[in-house]
Amino acid sequence: MTELKVGGVPEHFNYPWYLTLKNKEYTKENINLRWNNFPGGTGEMCKALRSGEVDIAIVLTEGIIKDIANGNPSKIVQIFVKSPLIWGVHVGEKSTFKSIKELEHGTIAISRFGSGSHLMAIVNAFNQGWDIASLKFKVVGNLQGGIDALTTGTADYFMWEHFTTKPLVDQGVFRRIEDCLTPWPCFVIAVRNEVLEQHPEAVSRILDIINRKTSTFKNIENIDEILAVRYEQKLEDIQKWLKITTWSDGKPITKNSITSIQKKMLRFNVIKEIKNSAAFVKKI
Structure with a gap:
């Protein structure tokens, strides 16, 4: 059994992870995947990736790009939510x-x-x-x-x-x-380099499972009512959120996309220089 830890914000964007974990879909693939909530957001998760507290994180695009540029030993393996935040x-x-x-x-x-x-x-x-x-x-x-x-x-x-x-x-x-x-896709999935080297097949299976779930997520019966109750939201707000939110199709983020985002971040003075996009991404 491969032991891995995944983390994200305790928000409606990550409910597909809750469902796949609840259904023990990773256990069926011989993966013991444990979820960690990070109410402090992407900065807290970047720190957790660096320390090894988590192996996989669902993080904001701009935050992880900046932190990888500053030495975080992780890679972006794909977009998770491709609509803006x-x-x-x-x-x-x-x-x-x-x-x-x-x-x-x-x-x-x-x-x-x-x-x-x-x-x-x-x-x-x-x-x-x-x-x-x-x-x-x-x-x-x-x-x-x-x-x-x-x-x-x-x-x-x-x-x-x-x-x-x-x-x-x-x-x-x-x-x-x-x-x-955000002038870019809002959430990406980042994985520690050590995990990518040691457990590439497990990471691939995890991505397959979560991508299948997000591809049908909006079609789940009464999903709007479920989310409204769980996250204490008005039904009309959840319905609007579902309408404008688009998850990834599972394709890896391209180096050209990373370069484009870096150019925008440089213009916004969020980063100081553009680095080789190969340092940020890993194709699984």
């Missing part, structure tokens, strides 16, 4: 900020440096024409940390996935100022 720009409900332009000099709550909330704050600033070098950040750890920071006023705004934070907007905890879309 919608990042809500949130302030506290009682905040005096009313428009995006008012946030230019505000303090930004981020889960950690190198996380999606950090990198997309830079992308948003670029889109607004702000001075990226003057951005001020406060590390808050996770979504709850963002709630605390905006509620107490220790940060002015916080960016997190639109639908995950929608209940907080409905409850009056957050107020959404605007949305910002």
Whole structure:
């Protein structure tokens, strides 16, 4: 039995993993795959890949590209969700900020440096024409940390996935100022190099299983109702999310795609240089 650990955010995007694990589909292939939740997001998962706490991670594209460029010993094996991620720009409900332009000099709550909330704050600033070098950040750890920071006023705004934070907007905890879309496919699957070398066949079987599940995921009976209950979302919000979300067809991410994303990240000042795309990807 091959022992492997996979990690991801505890959000609706990863429910296909829950289903395949619940059905013991990996066990049938002689793989003991264990799931780890990472509420801190991509920055937390990049750290876990580096330490060996997880072997496989479902991470934000921009975060893992930046971290591999900085020495993370992992490779991207495929896109997981190829549609963009919608990042809500949130302030506290009682905040005096009313428009995006008012946030230019505000303090930004981020889960950690190198996380999606950090990198997309830079992308948003670029889109607004702000001075990226003057951005001020406060590390808050996770979504709850963002709630605390905006509620107490220790940060002015916080960016997190639109639908995950929608209940907080409905409850009056957050107020959404605007949305910002990722200019690339949002989630990829990354695997530690050591695992790719030692267990390539197991990784291949895992990808086959999850890709089969995501290819039919939207056709599962009452999936919208199941997700709404599990993730405490309004049914109409889940239905909208399902309509706009597209999972991968299982094809590996190309070197040309990595180069294209790197060029955008360089323009946004998220990375300092473009590196050889072969360093980022592994075809399984």
